[in-house]
Amino acid sequence: MRQAFCDSMVREQSREDFVFLTGDLGFKALEPLREAIHDRFINAGVAEQNMVSVAAGLARQGFRAWTYSIAPFMFARPFEQIRNDVCLHRLPVIMVGNGGGYGYGVMGATHHAIEDYGVLLTLNGLDALIPAFDSDFTTLIPSLFTTQRPTYLRLGLEEKPKDWTAPPFAPWRKLVSGQAGTLIAVGPIAGSVWASCMERPEETRPNLWCLSQLPVADLPEELWRDISQTPRLVIAEEHVATGSAGSAIALKLARMGGVTSQFRHVTALGYPSGLYGSQKFHRAECGLAPASLLAAFDDKAAL
């Protein structure tokens, strides 16, 4: 996904208002962007707080300022700068966090970001984007050069089968139709479970929806119909429950009078065993592996 992100950024190189700051990360990934925009690619060093303040200053001066680090260093270390310098002034700084969730796997807990968008969405006026597919950047990146809102962009890995074509980027996308219920997955998790869904007959597979933009936009009519017509609803995300997309969706459903009794929210749980491993290992510990998510739609599964 980082490669696709970089490719799309390079396509914007002719914009005179484009400045990109990295917190000394991006080796073997962002070099093409550095070569494309020259002195407007700034390595701000291992100093994320200052990087965000500088970006705010640049944005105040009319620049489209982007900041980049791995996800935990992008949202947690400079939180006050994001809050005070960027969000209080409604500056359209784009903050890119690579490897959201358990993306950095066995690198350990300090390198995970399982609270990122929940924490950031407490800030007024901020958007969080969680693209699921490489092709998302084709439309997403140009749109971010016109947004007037502070934005957090969480990068992960594309996890769909390679030869499948994803629908164009949208806050809500339906990937699979089924009859056994509805599975809403946030960002790349949707891609990870897509193929497993399709292996099931229509009667035992869920409708699969991908959510890629927060705060949660109004539910599409078709999603509302899916939830209303089939009682089982599972929401899966690589993020802790507090501040999650699932909480926001549940609140929307409650307001719409659509509370379902057969509801499961599958989230990051931290480190249940106290052990570390790959992203896949941590997802499995949290019940976020495709088989676990789909088991909820088996006939006798209790939610």
Added chain:
Amino acid sequence: MSGSRLEAVDCPSVADLACRSRKAKLRLLQMHFESGVGHLGGNLSSLDLLLAIYHDILTSDDQFVLSKGHSAGALYVALWSVGRLTDDDLKQFHRDGTRMSAHPPAQGIEDVLFATGSLGHGVGLAAGLAMGRRFQRRPGRAICLTSDGEWNEGSMWEALIFAKHQDLNNQVIIVDENGLQGFGSTTEVANIAPLADKFRAFGCTTLQINGHDQMALIEAMETRPEEGPLVIVAKTIKGSGVSFMENRMEWHYLPMTAAQYESACVEVANT
């Protein structure tokens, strides 16, 4: 009583630095007294610097960031002194529904570019402004006023390293070195004296001035280092001009009683 004392300070020319300082001090005291709020010590240490900045230094090409946001009172009075804020504006200081909050607001005052108050933000913000000017090939400088205790914050050093490495010679950092911070003196709390030597060690052109000598700041700002940023360490007195407040910790926090206000006004008016 205070109003008449203020009106009695007749400054035929804004170039009369001592006179405009006296007038601004009286207005600052009046504003804080009428609002019943403290933070006077750091406001009085910064006031002469801010008067010089707004009257004589800033051009339409320059931008200013008050990193020590707790001196917002002095900032508002300096803006009043140059006619950017009115008496009615200052009467709203600290009131419900005001633009004039105790620390500079995010919106509502055109001359305030950034809300500050949490220390450690201004130098990085100004670095972004300076870098933007460089990209745009625009003249002018990004000027930032910090406190001295603020240099306890790691983000200040992040920003200084950045400004130096990026050679932002269109950035100026002015330090209000009044020697007192939140709960002790700067040497008692986290001693990094002499502060100017630290800036020099980072390779910055660093000047030291008397922060109550407005002409000294005006002259120091004429310095154009080949490599940036320029740092000016301005030695000041917390509570300057009111003897019972000078160099006393409590005037970081306390509001004045009526008797104290009267005494302060008498002293300032007769200086």
